Amino acid sequence: MTIAWEGSMEPDLFGTRRDEPIGSGAVILRGFALDPAMLDEVARIAGLSPFRHMQTPGGRRIGVEMTNCGALGWVSDRRGYRYEPRDPLTGQLWPEMPPRFRQLAEAAAALAGFPGFRPDACLINRYVPGVKMGLHQDRDEAGFDAPIVSVSLGLPATFQFGGPERGDPVAKHSLNHGDAVVWGGPARLNWHGILTLRRGEHPLTGACRINLTFRRAG
Numbered sequence: 729m730t731i732a733w734e735g736s737m738e739p740d741l742f743g744t745r746r747d748e749p750i751g752s753g754a755v756i757l758r759g760f761a762l763d764p765a766m767l768d769e770v771a772r773i774a775g776l777s778p779f780r781h782m783q784t785p786g787g788r789r790i791g792v793e794m795t796n797c798g799a800l801g802w803v804s805d806r807r808g809y810r811y812e813p814r815d816p817l818t819g820q821l822w823p824e825m826p827p828r829f830r831q832l833a834e835a836a837a838a839l840a841g842f843p844g845f846r847p848d849a850c851l852i853n854r855y856v857p858g859v860k861m862g863l864h865q866d867r868d869e870a871g872f873d874a875p876i877v878s879v880s881l882g883l884p885a886t887f888q889f890g891g892p893e894r895g896d897p898v899a900k901h902s903l904n905h906g907d908a909v910v911w912g913g914p915a916r917l918n919w920h921g922i923l924t925l926r927r928g929e930h931p932l933t934g935a936c937r938i939n940l941t942f943r944r945a946g
């Protein structure tokens with residue numbers, strides 16, 4: 729008998745792992761980020777660099793509210809999509825990436841087969857019911873060697889995950905509080921998005937979903 733598994737992940741001899749491969753180089757780690765202190769950190773960061781609606785280069789308001797922590801933060805305005813060391817709203821450096829965020833992202837990446845991940849950017853997305861994020865690729869980073877680590881907190885959402893081409897088939901996966909998705913290597917430029925958030929109340933976040941997206945941007 730042959731046991732096949734993805735990347736560096738080990739076979740699930742006891743059936744207790746909840747790692748769900750969703751493609752070559754892509755996995756959902758169910759219940760990986762359940763430390764309630766994560767949300768305290770998000771609140772602290774938002775106290776320094778508030779959530780805000782950014783503008784697309786075409787001048788439209790982005791429905792998802794965003795902030796960042798780490799050495800670099802993702803921004804979008806009339807001048808385009810890019811990473812900046814300073815929050816344009818405050819003129820200050822983005823808040824530091826909390827050690828527990830960094831450790832969590834590094835551990836998730838390692839478990840998914842990407843040891844040595846050192847994120848320098850954490851985009852924090854806030855979704856309220858009715859808000860979505862259309863299919864896109866993450867390609868504003870200086871290089872694509874490092875994976876993306878994406879953590880879901882609060883209300884559940886439906887994650888769409890396709891392939892490297894715009895027209896590739898797209899699968900839907902539900903993401904719940906504490907789930908982490910890692911994609912890299914052959915999946916690094918896969919198209920992905922979040923369907924319109926449904927109404928709901930979560931005991932820890934209320935009527936919203938928070939997503940932390942860790943990247944090596946610079």
Ligand SMILES: O=C(O)CCC(=O)C(=O)O
Nearest residue numbers: 851853866878922939941
């Ligand atoms: O909210 C999510 O789960 C995905 C976020 C995302 O794809 C992004 O910020 O680029």
Ligand SMILES: [Fe+2]
Nearest residue numbers: 864865866920
């Ligand atoms: Fe993305």
